[in-house]
Structures are given as C-alpha cells and as structure tokens.
Amino acid sequence: MDTKLLGLSLLELSYIAASVTFILGLKMLSSPDKARKGNLIAGYGMGLAIAATILFKEEFSPDKWLNYTLIFAGLLIGTVIGVRMALKVKMTAMPQMVSFFNGMGGACAGVISLVEFDHLRHGGEVSMGMLIVILLGLIIGSVSFSGSMIAFGKLEGKIADKALPAGQIINILLLIAIFGLGGFLAISGNLSMPLLFGLLALSLIYGVLFVMPIGGADMPVVISLLNSFTGMAAAFGGFLYGNQAMLTGGILVGSAGTILTVLMCTAMNRSLTNVIIGSFGGGSSASAKTGEQGTIKEISVTDAAILLAYANKVSVVPGYGLAVAQAQHTVHNLEKLLEEKGVELTYAIHPVAGRMPGHMNVLLAEADVPYPKLLEMEDANEDMASTDVVLVIGANDVVNPAAENDPSSPIYGMPVVKVWNAKNIIVLKRSMGKGYAGIENELFFHPKNRMLFGDAKDSLEKLISELKNL
Amino acid sequence: MEEILSLFYENREFIFLIVVSIFLGIEVISNVPAVLHTPLMSGANAIHGVVIIGSIIIMLQADPGNYYALILGFLAVILGTLNVVGGFVVTNRMLEMFKKKSK
Structure with missing residues (x-):
C-alpha cells in the first residue's frame, strides 16, 4: 500500500x-455537568490534529532537521509558559487571561500571513483570492492581537x-486606510x-485605538x-x-x-455598533441629575448585623467589588452563618456583573456556593418585593x-436588579466613587x-464577627 | 466579475463548509446558560488556537535556508501553543470548580 496516501488519509x-x-x-459547555468533559474532548481533538499534522502533512526529510527542532522547541516553550500562566492566574483575573491568550492566537494568525505573503514572492502562482485571504488574516489577526493586549492591560488596571x-474620525480614517491599502495590494x-x-x-494601531476608549461595562463585549x-x-x-480543522474550528x-x-449586548440593551462607536464611560456621560440627590445615610456594622440576623429573606447582589476584594469565601461564610440563624439567603446574579458574563458565577462557585442559591436576574427581581434586606456588595x-x-442616562433601558423593591438596602462600598461605567447612582440616595463603607472583605468579616456575638 | 465567480466556483466546497459551520456555531451556542458564559468564551478561545496548525505547516514547508520563514514560523508556533494550551488549562480550571457544585 502507498504509505504516502495512507498518511494523508490519516491526516484528513x-x-x-x-x-x-x-x-x-462547545455543545457540552452548555451543561454544567458535561462542560469539563467537553473542554477535555476538544483539547484531545486539538492534540490529535497537531500530532497528525506534524507526522503526516509532509514527508520527513533529514535536511529539515532544523525545522523539526524548532517545531518541537516552540511547542515546548509555549506549553511550559502557557501552563504556568494558566495555573498561576487568580480566579478574579480570568477575564484578562482569556484576553491575553486570545491575543496570542491573533498574533499567530498575523505572523502566518506575514510568512505566506513572502512565500508568494518566491515563486508560486499568485491569485487574488489567495491574496485576499492572506491580507484579511493579517488585518484581523493583528487587530485582535493589539486589541486584546489593550483589553488585558485595562483589566489589569495598567492602562x-x-x-x-476626534477618536471616532481617526478610527474611521484608519479603517479606510487599511482597506484601501489592503484592496490595492490584493487587486x-x-x-x-x-x-x-x-x-x-x-x-495594530487600529486595534489599540479601537479598544482604548471603550471602558467599563463594555469590556466583556469587547473581549468576546x-x-x-x-x-x-x-x-x-x-x-x-x-x-x-482550521476552517471549522475558526468559523x-x-x-x-x-x-x-450579541447576547451580551442584549443583556445590556445596547447595540453592537453603539458599543464599538460610542464609548460608555467616556465624554458624554455627565448626564446625571446632580441637583436633587438628597443625603446619604450610613449604617454601622452592628446595625447591619442586626438587620440581617432578624430578616427572613436576604438577597446578595455581588459585583466586581466582590471580586477585587477576593471576598467570595467570606460572603459564603456569612451565608452559612445566616442560614444557621434561619435566614433564607440567595444571590441575585446580573448577567454582566463583574468584568465578564458569568463572572460572578465562576467566582461564587470557587467559594463552594451551591448552584440553587444563584438566582438569575429575572427570578431575583420577582422575589424582590418579599425580600427583607438586599446586600449590594461591590x-x-x-x-x-x-x-x-432616567432616559438621559447612558444605561437607560438596561435590565437591572431592582433592589429598591426590597424592604431594606445595604450597599457595601469602598467609597462614594462612581461605578466602572462612570455614572452617578441615585440608589445611594434612596430612602x-x-x-456600609469600607473594603468588601473587611466589612463582611466585621459583619460575621458581629453576627457571631449576637 | 468573472474573477469573483471563478473564485467562488473553485472554492465552492469550502464556502459550503463555512456557511454550514456558521449556522452550526450559532446553533450550538444558543442554549448555553448565562452561568457558563465565561467558561464558554474561554473554551471557544482555546479552540481557535487551532490556528497553530497553520504555523506548523509553515515550518514543515519552509526551505531550511529561509530564515525569515523559520524565525517567524517558530514565533507563530510558540504563540499558537500559548493560545491552545493556556486556553484549555484556564477553561479546565474554571470548570473544575463547577464540577464540585453539580453533585
């Protein structure tokens, strides 16, 4: 039998x-029980495709020893660094980690195009179709790389x-230049x-300028x-x-x-164009009605603890502040303590709370909070009127x-957790600063x-020790 | 016009595959609960690491004297591996925590 044919068949x-x-x-990722298996299966498939490519794509020839050495060296280096980074990263830093690895993939695609373009110069037939594919791979890969790196830096708090x-105009001019130049090269x-x-x-510049002005609440959308x-x-x-394999995986x-x-945009009631063109936190957000804000009331830790201990139903609304303070375990301890006292406690999870959709679920899962306690926003809102105390954490x-x-607010129309329908609200907050989207929040002035000012973890720990003393 | 038509005709099988895959992707994702959005994004991120195959093909086909291709190809292999390995490991870490819960 023809071994070359056998190899190529095995490859396909x-x-x-x-x-x-x-x-x-991807399919198995849609059920919590199978998700992990699904990820492993896709991982094995990837390994198989990589191994088969190395073994069967080209016939081995000894004078390409350097090529093979570099392939294995590259795989080794990438694996060692990748595993180290992935194992070391904190759960709260997951979004930027995903963004970083995404950028690596984009860079890989861009570099491939750089090589293949050069390859065309050294002979071979040049067709417009092939050029278009190479150029688009370069453009999209590079935008994805530099954009992801900016998103990474922003979530790390470094940028x-x-x-x-006039950023909008510059971006549009850049796009015109990119497609003009690309079109010229292709034609x-x-x-x-x-x-x-x-x-x-x-x-690369476009990728930077594209992500740079986008702030706050829109970051998950951008990473996606x-x-x-x-x-x-x-x-x-x-x-x-x-x-x-590349084609189906990529598509x-x-x-x-x-x-x-799109799902994320829907959750925030915004259109994708709006996210890309208009920046959330920037410039025009000074729409808050500053005049009639009223006063802010503070609550002492003791009062808060008493309020919680004598409530029947408590709802916790976690946000990014919880993640920053690494308070997921502490809030779980508070939950257990209150349950012992006969208080019914649930979590109201807003789909885009945190820096990524599902961010809060991941975080609370890490702290062993049971699934049934995590309510989706709609269910939580239905329960709100019968809730005694809402604890808004970060x-x-x-x-x-x-x-x-407030129709003039940039987030007008976004579905929110209607905490004001509950009997009492306690907001745990570091200071009176604005949210990530840079918008004034009149909830803080609500009657x-x-x-309860302070670091979320700190405040929760104080609440716990106070509750134990009751 | 003729060039575009022939481009389409020559690649009709791939275009077919692309269109079907687009709908498959939409279909597969549409039932994912919000709880799993972060792991899903991370898992999908690992899967597009399949671009690494392109970098391996470059290395396999590069002329041993073509240092431009060898150096960039080597770089691409590292970048692609980071995407694949990092992506799958991070996703696995996220999902590990979910597994405990479902029991």
Whole structure:
C-alpha cells in the first residue's frame, strides 16, 4: 500500500475527528455537568490534529532537521509558559487571561500571513483570492492581537480609559486606510514587503485605538468580539491551506463568539455598533441629575448585623467589588452563618456583573456556593418585593435605578436588579466613587438605602464577627 | 466579475463548509446558560488556537535556508501553543470548580 496516501488519509481523518470534538466540546459547555468533559474532548481533538499534522502533512526529510527542532522547541516553550500562566492566574483575573491568550492566537494568525505573503514572492502562482485571504488574516489577526493586549492591560488596571479627541474620525480614517491599502495590494498583485508591513502597522494601531476608549461595562463585549475575530483569522488560515480543522474550528468560534457578543449586548440593551462607536464611560456621560440627590445615610456594622440576623429573606447582589476584594469565601461564610440563624439567603446574579458574563458565577462557585442559591436576574427581581434586606456588595451599575427612570442616562433601558423593591438596602462600598461605567447612582440616595463603607472583605468579616456575638 | 465567480466556483466546497459551520456555531451556542458564559468564551478561545496548525505547516514547508520563514514560523508556533494550551488549562480550571457544585 502507498504509505504516502495512507498518511494523508490519516491526516484528513484526524481533521474530521478534531472538527467533531470542537463541535461536541462547545455543545457540552452548555451543561454544567458535561462542560469539563467537553473542554477535555476538544483539547484531545486539538492534540490529535497537531500530532497528525506534524507526522503526516509532509514527508520527513533529514535536511529539515532544523525545522523539526524548532517545531518541537516552540511547542515546548509555549506549553511550559502557557501552563504556568494558566495555573498561576487568580480566579478574579480570568477575564484578562482569556484576553491575553486570545491575543496570542491573533498574533499567530498575523505572523502566518506575514510568512505566506513572502512565500508568494518566491515563486508560486499568485491569485487574488489567495491574496485576499492572506491580507484579511493579517488585518484581523493583528487587530485582535493589539486589541486584546489593550483589553488585558485595562483589566489589569495598567492602562486607563482614554479617548483621543476626534477618536471616532481617526478610527474611521484608519479603517479606510487599511482597506484601501489592503484592496490595492490584493487587486494590483503588488507583493511589496514595505507595503505589507505598513498594513500590519495600521492594523495594530487600529486595534489599540479601537479598544482604548471603550471602558467599563463594555469590556466583556469587547473581549468576546475580539475572540470571534481571532476565530475568523484562524478560518482564513484554514482557507489558505485548504485545512478543514482550521476552517471549522475558526468559523465555529467566529460565529459562536459573535452570537455570544450579541447576547451580551442584549443583556445590556445596547447595540453592537453603539458599543464599538460610542464609548460608555467616556465624554458624554455627565448626564446625571446632580441637583436633587438628597443625603446619604450610613449604617454601622452592628446595625447591619442586626438587620440581617432578624430578616427572613436576604438577597446578595455581588459585583466586581466582590471580586477585587477576593471576598467570595467570606460572603459564603456569612451565608452559612445566616442560614444557621434561619435566614433564607440567595444571590441575585446580573448577567454582566463583574468584568465578564458569568463572572460572578465562576467566582461564587470557587467559594463552594451551591448552584440553587444563584438566582438569575429575572427570578431575583420577582422575589424582590418579599425580600427583607438586599446586600449590594461591590456592584454599582447593575443596580442603578437610572436604567429604569432616567432616559438621559447612558444605561437607560438596561435590565437591572431592582433592589429598591426590597424592604431594606445595604450597599457595601469602598467609597462614594462612581461605578466602572462612570455614572452617578441615585440608589445611594434612596430612602431605603444605607451605606456600609469600607473594603468588601473587611466589612463582611466585621459583619460575621458581629453576627457571631449576637 | 468573472474573477469573483471563478473564485467562488473553485472554492465552492469550502464556502459550503463555512456557511454550514456558521449556522452550526450559532446553533450550538444558543442554549448555553448565562452561568457558563465565561467558561464558554474561554473554551471557544482555546479552540481557535487551532490556528497553530497553520504555523506548523509553515515550518514543515519552509526551505531550511529561509530564515525569515523559520524565525517567524517558530514565533507563530510558540504563540499558537500559548493560545491552545493556556486556553484549555484556564477553561479546565474554571470548570473544575463547577464540577464540585453539580453533585
């Protein structure tokens, strides 16, 4: 039997198998019980596709020893660094970690295009289709890389939200330049390396300027969007090499990521264009009605503890502040203590609380909070009227009444947790600063509300020791 | 026009695959509960690491004397591996915590 044919058949078979594992993996991620298995299955599929490519794609020739050495060295280096980073990262820093790895994938796609473009210069047939695929892979991969790095830096708190004056116009001009230059390269068949690197630079700059002004509540949407970008870039690579595994994997992520992005936008009642073009936290958000704010009432730890201990039903609304303070275990302890006292405690989870959808679920799961206690926003809102005390821990925008009653507010129309329907509200907050979206929150001035200032973990610990003394 | 048509015709099988995959992706995702959105995003992130195959193909096909391709290809292998390995490990870590809960 022809061994070359056998190898190539095995290669294609492995790609089919890998594509199936990707679909199964994504599918299984939709059920909490199977999700982990799904991830592992997709991982095995990926390993299979990689191994088969190395073994069967080209016949081994001894004079390519350097090529093979570099492949294995690269795999080794990437694995060691990747595993280390992934194991070391704190649960609260997951969103930026995902953003970082996403950026790596985008960079990989961009670099592939750089090599393949050069490859065309050294002979081979140049077709417009191939050029388009290479150029799009470069543009999207680079935007995804630089954008993800900015998102990473922002979530790490290393880069501040900054909007360039006339940023919108600059971005549009950049886009025109990118597509103008790309279009010229594709149509003319001009294989100039300087022009290619010019395109690379423009795309990288666009990625930076694209994410730079987007602040706060929109960051999850941006990461999801960049995720689907990298998927598309991978798919272009698949098109280029006629590789089914890359194609299906990339497209699946591209379309799934887009849907996820849209779902997130819907959760915030905003359109995707609005997210991309208008920045949430920036400039025009000074719409708050500053005149009639009333006064802020503080509550002492003792009073808060008594209020909680004698309540029948308590609802906890967690936000990013909980994550920052690493207070998920502390809040779970408070929950256990209150349950012992016969208080019914649930968590009201806003879909975009934190920095990513489901961020709060991940965090509370880490602290062993049982599933049934995590209520989705709609269910939590139904229960609100019969709730005695709402404990808002480090959440701000997701409990802002302006979303319901202030049409001039940038978050008007976004579904929120209607904590003001409960009998009492206690907001745990570090200071009177604004939320991540930079919007004033009139909840803090609400007659039912009292503030417990301080670090979330600190305040919760004080509450716990106070409760124990009661 | 003719060029575009022939481009379409030559790649009709891939275009078919792309269109079907787009709908498959939408279909597969649409039932994911909000609870699992973060792991899902992370899992999808790992899957697009499949782009690493492209970098391996570059390395396999590169002429041993072509240092431009070898160096960039090597870089791409590292970047792709980071995406794949980091992506799957992070997702697994997130889901590990969910597993305890479901019992």
